[in-house]
Amino acid sequence: MSRRAGADHEPHHRVAAGALLTAGMAAVLAVGFLRLQRDHAALPPVARYALEVALPRWKLSEPVNEVVYGTRGFDTFGETFLLLAAVISVIVISRPREPRRGYFGEETAGRREQAEVDPHERRDQEEEQARAAEKEEAGEPDDAVGGAAGLRRPETPDAEPVGSPAPERAHAMSVVIRTAIRTAAPVLAVTGLYLVAWGYSPGGGFPGGAVMLGVALLVYAGFGRKRIAGVIRPGLLEGIEMAGAALIIGAETLGLLLKGSFSANWLPLAPVGTIRSGGVAQLFSVGELIEVGTGLMIAVFAVLGMTHDWTPDEDGDSDGEDNQGPDQSGGSRR
Protein backbone atom coordinates (compact mmCIF):
# COMPACT_ATOMS: atom_id res chain seq x y z
CA MET A 1 0.00 0.00 0.00
CA SER A 2 1.59 3.24 -1.04
CA ARG A 3 1.44 6.22 1.22
CA ARG A 4 0.26 9.08 -0.86
CA ALA A 5 -0.46 12.40 0.73
CA GLY A 6 -2.54 14.98 -1.00
CA ALA A 7 -6.09 16.14 -1.33
CA ASP A 8 -6.83 13.96 -4.34
CA HIS A 9 -5.70 10.69 -2.81
CA GLU A 10 -7.04 8.98 0.23
CA PRO A 11 -4.73 10.08 3.03
CA HIS A 12 -3.55 7.26 5.25
CA HIS A 13 -1.88 7.44 8.58
CA ARG A 14 0.39 4.83 10.15
CA VAL A 15 -0.76 1.97 7.97
CA ALA A 16 1.75 -0.52 9.35
CA ALA A 17 0.87 0.13 13.00
CA GLY A 18 -2.83 0.02 12.17
CA ALA A 19 -2.51 -3.25 10.29
CA LEU A 20 -0.50 -4.78 13.13
CA LEU A 21 -3.01 -3.74 15.79
CA THR A 22 -5.91 -4.90 13.63
CA ALA A 23 -4.27 -8.27 13.06
CA GLY A 24 -3.75 -8.67 16.79
CA MET A 25 -7.36 -7.72 17.44
CA ALA A 26 -8.49 -10.20 14.77
CA ALA A 27 -6.53 -13.00 16.44
CA VAL A 28 -7.99 -12.18 19.85
CA LEU A 29 -11.52 -11.97 18.46
CA ALA A 30 -11.18 -15.21 16.51
CA VAL A 31 -9.97 -17.11 19.56
CA GLY A 32 -12.69 -15.59 21.72
CA PHE A 33 -15.55 -15.97 19.27
CA LEU A 34 -14.69 -19.60 18.47
CA ARG A 35 -15.19 -20.40 22.12
CA LEU A 36 -18.61 -18.77 22.25
CA GLN A 37 -21.75 -20.81 22.66
CA ARG A 38 -22.96 -22.54 19.52
CA ASP A 39 -26.45 -22.97 18.20
CA HIS A 40 -27.15 -26.05 20.34
CA ALA A 41 -26.43 -24.40 23.66
CA ALA A 42 -29.16 -24.26 26.27
CA LEU A 43 -30.89 -20.96 26.89
CA PRO A 44 -29.14 -19.03 29.63
CA PRO A 45 -31.06 -18.70 32.91
CA VAL A 46 -31.74 -15.01 32.31
CA ALA A 47 -33.49 -15.76 29.02
CA ARG A 48 -35.50 -18.58 30.57
CA TYR A 49 -36.56 -16.28 33.39
CA ALA A 50 -37.65 -13.64 30.87
CA LEU A 51 -39.68 -16.16 28.90
CA GLU A 52 -41.36 -17.52 32.02
CA VAL A 53 -42.17 -14.16 33.51
CA ALA A 54 -43.32 -12.35 30.36
CA LEU A 55 -46.81 -13.72 29.98
CA PRO A 56 -48.03 -14.31 33.55
CA ARG A 57 -46.45 -11.32 35.29
CA TRP A 58 -46.07 -8.61 32.67
CA LYS A 59 -48.92 -9.69 30.35
CA LEU A 60 -46.57 -9.27 27.41
CA SER A 61 -46.49 -12.01 24.82
CA GLU A 62 -43.30 -10.58 23.40
CA PRO A 63 -40.35 -11.48 25.64
CA VAL A 64 -38.04 -9.02 23.91
CA ASN A 65 -40.38 -6.21 24.89
CA GLU A 66 -40.64 -7.67 28.35
CA VAL A 67 -36.85 -7.68 28.70
CA VAL A 68 -36.60 -4.12 27.37
CA TYR A 69 -39.27 -2.54 29.55
CA GLY A 70 -39.60 -5.03 32.39
CA THR A 71 -36.65 -7.12 33.48
CA ARG A 72 -34.03 -4.73 32.17
CA GLY A 73 -36.21 -1.66 32.53
CA PHE A 74 -33.64 0.22 34.55
CA ASP A 75 -31.09 -0.33 31.81
CA THR A 76 -33.50 0.98 29.21
CA PHE A 77 -34.10 3.97 31.44
CA GLY A 78 -30.38 4.76 31.49
CA GLU A 79 -30.08 4.18 27.78
CA THR A 80 -32.94 6.58 27.08
CA PHE A 81 -31.24 9.28 29.04
CA LEU A 82 -27.96 8.53 27.31
CA LEU A 83 -29.78 9.29 24.07
CA LEU A 84 -31.15 12.46 25.66
CA ALA A 85 -27.62 13.46 26.68
CA ALA A 86 -26.41 12.82 23.14
CA VAL A 87 -29.21 14.95 21.70
CA ILE A 88 -28.41 17.76 24.12
CA SER A 89 -24.74 17.64 23.15
CA VAL A 90 -25.68 17.74 19.48
CA ILE A 91 -27.86 20.78 20.17
CA VAL A 92 -25.06 22.48 22.09
CA ILE A 93 -22.43 21.69 19.46
CA SER A 94 -24.59 22.67 16.52
CA ARG A 95 -26.11 25.76 18.08
CA PRO A 96 -25.68 28.90 16.03
CA ARG A 97 -24.86 32.20 17.64
CA GLU A 98 -28.30 33.66 17.17
CA PRO A 99 -31.50 32.08 18.44
CA ARG A 100 -33.29 30.41 15.57
CA ARG A 101 -36.78 29.27 14.79
CA GLY A 102 -36.11 26.46 12.36
CA TYR A 103 -33.32 24.03 11.62
CA PHE A 104 -32.69 25.49 8.19
CA GLY A 105 -32.54 28.91 6.70
CA GLU A 106 -30.08 30.83 8.86
CA GLU A 107 -27.87 31.05 5.86
CA THR A 108 -30.43 33.02 3.88
CA ALA A 109 -31.71 34.92 6.91
CA GLY A 110 -28.51 36.87 7.36
CA ARG A 111 -27.60 37.14 3.72
CA ARG A 112 -28.65 40.74 3.28
CA GLU A 113 -26.70 41.89 6.31
CA GLN A 114 -23.67 39.94 5.19
CA ALA A 115 -23.77 41.36 1.70
CA GLU A 116 -23.90 44.99 2.72
CA VAL A 117 -21.41 47.29 4.29
CA ASP A 118 -23.98 49.00 6.48
CA PRO A 119 -27.29 47.14 6.71
CA HIS A 120 -28.99 50.11 8.36
CA GLU A 121 -28.30 52.41 5.49
CA ARG A 122 -31.41 53.37 3.55
CA ARG A 123 -31.54 51.95 0.05
CA ASP A 124 -32.96 54.09 -2.70
CA GLN A 125 -34.71 52.99 -5.83
CA GLU A 126 -31.62 53.07 -7.97
CA GLU A 127 -29.64 50.86 -5.64
CA GLU A 128 -32.48 48.35 -5.38
CA GLN A 129 -32.53 48.01 -9.14
CA ALA A 130 -28.79 47.65 -9.31
CA ARG A 131 -28.83 44.95 -6.67
CA ALA A 132 -31.66 43.07 -8.38
CA ALA A 133 -29.81 43.17 -11.68
CA GLU A 134 -26.65 41.97 -9.99
CA LYS A 135 -28.50 39.10 -8.38
CA GLU A 136 -30.10 38.10 -11.64
CA GLU A 137 -26.75 38.12 -13.35
CA ALA A 138 -25.23 35.95 -10.68
CA GLY A 139 -28.15 33.54 -11.01
CA GLU A 140 -28.88 33.53 -7.30
CA PRO A 141 -32.33 32.80 -5.96
CA ASP A 142 -33.68 35.89 -4.30
CA ASP A 143 -35.15 34.30 -1.19
CA ALA A 144 -33.74 36.62 1.43
CA VAL A 145 -34.43 40.00 -0.08
CA GLY A 146 -37.67 39.09 -1.79
CA GLY A 147 -37.04 41.49 -4.62
CA ALA A 148 -38.19 41.33 -8.18
CA ALA A 149 -35.23 39.32 -9.43
CA GLY A 150 -35.99 36.25 -11.50
CA LEU A 151 -35.47 32.62 -10.49
CA ARG A 152 -38.09 32.72 -7.76
CA ARG A 153 -38.86 29.25 -6.50
CA PRO A 154 -42.54 28.34 -6.52
CA GLU A 155 -44.33 28.26 -3.21
CA THR A 156 -44.47 24.47 -3.14
CA PRO A 157 -42.50 21.99 -5.22
CA ASP A 158 -45.82 20.79 -6.61
CA ALA A 159 -46.23 24.09 -8.38
CA GLU A 160 -42.96 23.61 -10.19
CA PRO A 161 -43.43 22.66 -13.84
CA VAL A 162 -42.48 19.06 -14.40
CA GLY A 163 -40.14 18.31 -17.23
CA SER A 164 -38.76 21.80 -17.61
CA PRO A 165 -35.47 21.87 -19.47
CA ALA A 166 -33.51 23.31 -16.56
CA PRO A 167 -31.93 20.81 -14.20
CA GLU A 168 -34.34 19.93 -11.48
CA ARG A 169 -33.76 21.67 -8.19
CA ALA A 170 -32.60 19.46 -5.41
CA HIS A 171 -35.56 20.22 -3.18
CA ALA A 172 -38.22 19.37 -5.73
CA MET A 173 -38.48 15.66 -6.38
CA SER A 174 -40.34 14.35 -9.41
CA VAL A 175 -44.08 13.86 -9.28
CA VAL A 176 -43.67 10.08 -9.11
CA ILE A 177 -41.59 10.25 -5.97
CA ARG A 178 -43.90 12.82 -4.38
CA THR A 179 -46.93 10.64 -5.03
CA ALA A 180 -45.14 7.61 -3.63
CA ILE A 181 -44.21 9.57 -0.53
CA ARG A 182 -47.80 10.80 -0.13
CA THR A 183 -48.92 7.18 -0.13
CA ALA A 184 -46.15 5.71 1.95
CA ALA A 185 -45.78 8.35 4.66
CA PRO A 186 -49.20 7.88 6.33
CA VAL A 187 -48.85 4.08 6.14
CA LEU A 188 -45.41 4.32 7.73
CA ALA A 189 -46.65 6.67 10.44
CA VAL A 190 -49.53 4.35 11.34
CA THR A 191 -47.13 1.39 11.37
CA GLY A 192 -44.84 3.21 13.76
CA LEU A 193 -47.72 3.98 16.09
CA TYR A 194 -48.96 0.40 15.83
CA LEU A 195 -45.56 -0.90 16.90
CA VAL A 196 -45.98 0.99 20.12
CA ALA A 197 -49.71 0.82 20.74
CA TRP A 198 -50.12 -2.95 20.97
CA GLY A 199 -48.19 -4.37 23.85
CA TYR A 200 -48.17 -7.86 22.45
CA SER A 201 -46.67 -6.92 19.11
CA PRO A 202 -42.96 -7.00 18.47
CA GLY A 203 -41.55 -3.53 18.54
CA GLY A 204 -41.77 -0.85 21.16
CA GLY A 205 -40.71 2.73 21.50
CA PHE A 206 -37.31 2.58 19.81
CA PRO A 207 -38.40 1.14 16.45
CA GLY A 208 -41.51 3.33 16.55
CA GLY A 209 -39.42 6.45 17.11
CA ALA A 210 -37.05 5.49 14.31
CA VAL A 211 -40.05 5.04 11.97
CA MET A 212 -41.28 8.51 12.93
CA LEU A 213 -37.89 9.95 12.00
CA GLY A 214 -38.16 8.09 8.70
CA VAL A 215 -41.54 9.71 7.98
CA ALA A 216 -40.15 13.18 8.71
CA LEU A 217 -37.11 12.58 6.52
CA LEU A 218 -39.24 11.24 3.67
CA VAL A 219 -41.46 14.32 3.71
CA TYR A 220 -38.41 16.56 3.94
CA ALA A 221 -36.70 14.82 1.04
CA GLY A 222 -39.76 14.88 -1.17
CA PHE A 223 -41.31 18.25 -0.43
CA GLY A 224 -38.57 20.44 0.94
CA ARG A 225 -38.24 22.04 4.31
CA LYS A 226 -41.16 24.39 3.98
CA ARG A 227 -43.62 21.53 4.27
CA ILE A 228 -42.22 20.39 7.61
CA ALA A 229 -41.07 23.75 8.93
CA GLY A 230 -44.21 24.10 11.04
CA VAL A 231 -43.59 20.88 12.92
CA ILE A 232 -39.84 20.30 12.79
CA ARG A 233 -38.63 23.32 14.70
CA PRO A 234 -36.36 23.39 17.72
CA GLY A 235 -38.75 25.04 20.16
CA LEU A 236 -41.55 22.53 19.59
CA LEU A 237 -39.44 19.35 19.29
CA GLU A 238 -37.33 20.09 22.35
CA GLY A 239 -40.45 20.69 24.41
CA ILE A 240 -42.05 17.44 23.24
CA GLU A 241 -38.86 15.53 23.94
CA MET A 242 -38.66 16.85 27.46
CA ALA A 243 -42.33 15.93 27.93
CA GLY A 244 -41.51 12.36 26.85
CA ALA A 245 -38.60 12.20 29.29
CA ALA A 246 -40.86 13.54 32.05
CA LEU A 247 -43.48 10.90 31.18
CA ILE A 248 -40.89 8.14 31.56
CA ILE A 249 -39.55 9.49 34.83
CA GLY A 250 -43.07 9.99 36.16
CA ALA A 251 -44.30 6.52 35.19
CA GLU A 252 -41.27 4.82 36.69
CA THR A 253 -41.23 6.89 39.85
CA LEU A 254 -44.94 6.28 40.45
CA GLY A 255 -44.06 2.58 40.55
CA LEU A 256 -41.54 3.38 43.27
CA LEU A 257 -44.10 5.40 45.22
CA LEU A 258 -47.12 3.12 44.79
CA LYS A 259 -45.63 -0.37 44.59
CA GLY A 260 -42.30 0.07 46.30
CA SER A 261 -39.95 -0.61 43.41
CA PHE A 262 -38.76 1.45 40.48
CA SER A 263 -40.67 0.66 37.26
CA ALA A 264 -43.11 -1.64 39.06
CA ASN A 265 -46.48 -1.97 37.39
CA TRP A 266 -49.12 0.24 38.98
CA LEU A 267 -51.63 0.24 36.14
CA PRO A 268 -54.51 -2.26 35.95
CA LEU A 269 -53.56 -5.01 33.49
CA ALA A 270 -55.93 -5.83 30.66
CA PRO A 271 -56.10 -9.35 29.15
CA VAL A 272 -53.23 -10.32 26.84
CA GLY A 273 -53.76 -9.29 23.25
CA THR A 274 -55.61 -6.07 23.97
CA ILE A 275 -54.27 -2.60 23.58
CA ARG A 276 -53.66 -1.95 27.27
CA SER A 277 -52.22 -5.35 28.14
CA GLY A 278 -48.74 -4.01 28.71
CA GLY A 279 -49.53 -1.86 31.73
CA VAL A 280 -46.69 0.40 32.78
CA ALA A 281 -44.30 -1.24 30.31
CA GLN A 282 -46.48 0.12 27.55
CA LEU A 283 -46.54 3.58 29.09
CA PHE A 284 -42.75 3.41 29.21
CA SER A 285 -42.81 2.39 25.55
CA VAL A 286 -44.97 5.38 24.62
CA GLY A 287 -42.58 7.69 26.46
CA GLU A 288 -39.74 6.08 24.52
CA LEU A 289 -41.56 6.67 21.24
CA ILE A 290 -41.93 10.36 22.03
CA GLU A 291 -38.41 10.77 23.27
CA VAL A 292 -36.60 8.67 20.70
CA GLY A 293 -38.63 10.01 17.78
CA THR A 294 -38.16 13.67 18.63
CA GLY A 295 -34.61 13.12 19.84
CA LEU A 296 -33.51 11.51 16.59
CA MET A 297 -35.28 14.23 14.61
CA ILE A 298 -33.51 16.94 16.61
CA ALA A 299 -30.13 15.26 16.15
CA VAL A 300 -30.54 14.60 12.43
CA PHE A 301 -32.00 17.98 11.51
CA ALA A 302 -29.51 19.82 13.71
CA VAL A 303 -26.66 18.14 11.87
CA LEU A 304 -28.35 18.72 8.49
CA GLY A 305 -28.89 22.38 9.32
CA MET A 306 -25.36 23.14 10.46
CA THR A 307 -24.58 25.67 7.75
CA HIS A 308 -24.24 28.73 9.88
CA ASP A 309 -20.53 29.09 10.36
CA TRP A 310 -19.41 28.53 6.81
CA THR A 311 -17.57 31.45 5.41
CA PRO A 312 -16.86 31.39 1.69
CA ASP A 313 -13.39 30.40 0.63
CA GLU A 314 -11.13 33.28 -0.25
CA ASP A 315 -9.87 32.80 -3.80
CA GLY A 316 -11.19 29.25 -3.69
CA ASP A 317 -8.14 27.95 -1.90
CA SER A 318 -7.68 27.44 1.81
CA ASP A 319 -5.58 24.26 1.69
CA GLY A 320 -2.26 24.79 3.35
CA GLU A 321 -3.42 27.85 5.22
CA ASP A 322 -1.81 27.03 8.50
CA ASN A 323 -2.15 30.28 10.34
CA GLN A 324 -5.92 30.44 10.06
CA GLY A 325 -7.24 30.04 13.55
CA PRO A 326 -10.89 29.75 14.48
CA ASP A 327 -11.01 33.47 15.16
CA GLN A 328 -10.34 34.30 11.55
CA SER A 329 -12.10 31.40 9.88
CA GLY A 330 -15.17 30.99 12.02
CA GLY A 331 -15.57 34.31 13.69
CA SER A 332 -15.42 36.92 11.01
CA ARG A 333 -18.37 37.34 8.71
CA ARG A 334 -17.86 38.50 5.20
Added chain:
Amino acid sequence: MIVVNYLASAALFCLGLYTVLTRRNMIKMVMGLSLMESSTYVLFISMAYRSGSTAPVLVDPPKGRSPEQLAAGNVADPVLQNFCLTAIVIGVAVTAVFLSVVVRIAQHRRTLDADRVRELRG
Protein backbone atom coordinates in the same frame (compact mmCIF):
# COMPACT_ATOMS: atom_id res chain seq x y z
CA MET B 1 -22.99 -23.04 10.92
CA ILE B 2 -23.30 -20.11 13.26
CA VAL B 3 -19.48 -19.94 13.51
CA VAL B 4 -19.47 -18.24 10.11
CA ASN B 5 -21.55 -15.43 11.59
CA TYR B 6 -19.13 -15.06 14.47
CA LEU B 7 -16.18 -14.84 12.11
CA ALA B 8 -18.04 -12.39 9.87
CA SER B 9 -18.68 -10.24 12.91
CA ALA B 10 -14.98 -10.38 13.85
CA ALA B 11 -14.04 -9.46 10.28
CA LEU B 12 -16.45 -6.51 10.26
CA PHE B 13 -15.05 -5.31 13.58
CA CYS B 14 -11.47 -5.53 12.32
CA LEU B 15 -12.40 -3.73 9.12
CA GLY B 16 -13.86 -0.88 11.17
CA LEU B 17 -10.87 -0.86 13.51
CA TYR B 18 -8.44 -0.70 10.59
CA THR B 19 -10.43 2.20 9.13
CA VAL B 20 -10.38 4.12 12.40
CA LEU B 21 -6.66 3.50 12.90
CA THR B 22 -5.36 4.30 9.44
CA ARG B 23 -7.71 6.74 7.72
CA ARG B 24 -7.21 10.44 8.18
CA ASN B 25 -10.57 11.53 6.83
CA MET B 26 -12.79 12.04 9.87
CA ILE B 27 -16.00 11.11 8.07
CA LYS B 28 -14.40 7.77 7.23
CA MET B 29 -13.38 7.36 10.86
CA VAL B 30 -17.03 7.78 11.88
CA MET B 31 -17.96 5.24 9.22
CA GLY B 32 -15.40 2.85 10.68
CA LEU B 33 -16.92 3.28 14.12
CA SER B 34 -20.35 2.55 12.66
CA LEU B 35 -18.92 -0.60 11.09
CA MET B 36 -17.58 -1.70 14.48
CA GLU B 37 -21.01 -1.06 16.00
CA SER B 38 -22.77 -3.12 13.35
CA SER B 39 -20.39 -6.00 13.96
CA THR B 40 -21.76 -6.18 17.51
CA TYR B 41 -25.31 -6.40 16.14
CA VAL B 42 -24.29 -9.39 14.00
CA LEU B 43 -22.62 -10.95 17.01
CA PHE B 44 -25.61 -10.52 19.33
CA ILE B 45 -28.14 -11.80 16.83
CA SER B 46 -25.94 -14.79 16.02
CA MET B 47 -25.44 -15.60 19.70
CA ALA B 48 -29.20 -15.43 20.22
CA TYR B 49 -29.82 -18.02 17.50
CA ARG B 50 -30.59 -21.64 18.43
CA SER B 51 -30.82 -24.34 15.80
CA GLY B 52 -34.44 -24.98 14.85
CA SER B 53 -35.66 -22.22 17.13
CA THR B 54 -38.62 -19.91 16.66
CA ALA B 55 -38.99 -16.22 17.36
CA PRO B 56 -39.66 -15.45 21.03
CA VAL B 57 -43.36 -14.69 20.69
CA LEU B 58 -45.55 -16.38 23.25
CA VAL B 59 -49.07 -15.96 21.86
CA ASP B 60 -49.75 -18.46 19.07
CA PRO B 61 -46.57 -20.50 19.35
CA PRO B 62 -45.94 -22.88 16.47
CA LYS B 63 -47.89 -26.11 16.24
CA GLY B 64 -47.35 -28.56 19.06
CA ARG B 65 -45.53 -26.13 21.33
CA SER B 66 -46.86 -24.36 24.37
CA PRO B 67 -45.41 -21.17 25.82
CA GLU B 68 -43.94 -23.24 28.63
CA GLN B 69 -42.12 -25.44 26.13
CA LEU B 70 -40.75 -22.32 24.50
CA ALA B 71 -39.34 -21.25 27.84
CA ALA B 72 -37.66 -24.62 28.20
CA GLY B 73 -35.57 -23.91 25.13
CA ASN B 74 -35.76 -24.03 21.35
CA VAL B 75 -36.39 -20.31 21.05
CA ALA B 76 -34.12 -17.43 20.13
CA ASP B 77 -32.59 -15.74 23.16
CA PRO B 78 -34.69 -12.62 23.84
CA VAL B 79 -32.11 -11.07 26.16
CA LEU B 80 -29.47 -10.88 23.44
CA GLN B 81 -31.98 -9.46 20.98
CA ASN B 82 -32.67 -6.78 23.56
CA PHE B 83 -28.92 -6.11 23.85
CA CYS B 84 -28.93 -5.59 20.11
CA LEU B 85 -31.71 -2.98 20.38
CA THR B 86 -29.75 -1.19 23.10
CA ALA B 87 -26.59 -1.29 21.02
CA ILE B 88 -28.40 0.22 18.03
CA VAL B 89 -29.71 3.16 20.08
CA ILE B 90 -26.33 3.86 21.62
CA GLY B 91 -24.67 3.55 18.22
CA VAL B 92 -27.06 6.11 16.75
CA ALA B 93 -26.43 8.51 19.65
CA VAL B 94 -22.66 8.19 19.36
CA THR B 95 -22.70 8.61 15.58
CA ALA B 96 -24.89 11.72 15.85
CA VAL B 97 -22.55 13.38 18.33
CA PHE B 98 -19.44 12.46 16.34
CA LEU B 99 -20.93 13.73 13.09
CA SER B 100 -21.85 17.07 14.60
CA VAL B 101 -18.35 17.37 16.06
CA VAL B 102 -16.88 16.57 12.66
CA VAL B 103 -19.00 19.25 10.98
CA ARG B 104 -17.91 21.82 13.55
CA ILE B 105 -14.25 20.82 13.17
CA ALA B 106 -14.58 21.09 9.41
CA GLN B 107 -16.08 24.53 9.76
CA HIS B 108 -13.43 25.87 12.07
CA ARG B 109 -10.35 24.11 10.66
CA ARG B 110 -11.50 24.04 7.04
CA THR B 111 -10.37 20.44 6.64
CA LEU B 112 -11.56 16.89 7.29
CA ASP B 113 -8.00 15.62 7.58
CA ALA B 114 -7.36 14.49 11.15
CA ASP B 115 -3.64 15.12 10.79
CA ARG B 116 -4.18 18.81 10.25
CA VAL B 117 -6.51 19.09 13.21
CA ARG B 118 -4.30 17.18 15.59
CA GLU B 119 -2.06 20.00 16.60
CA LEU B 120 -4.19 22.34 18.64
CA ARG B 121 -3.40 25.56 16.92
CA GLY B 122 -4.75 28.74 18.42
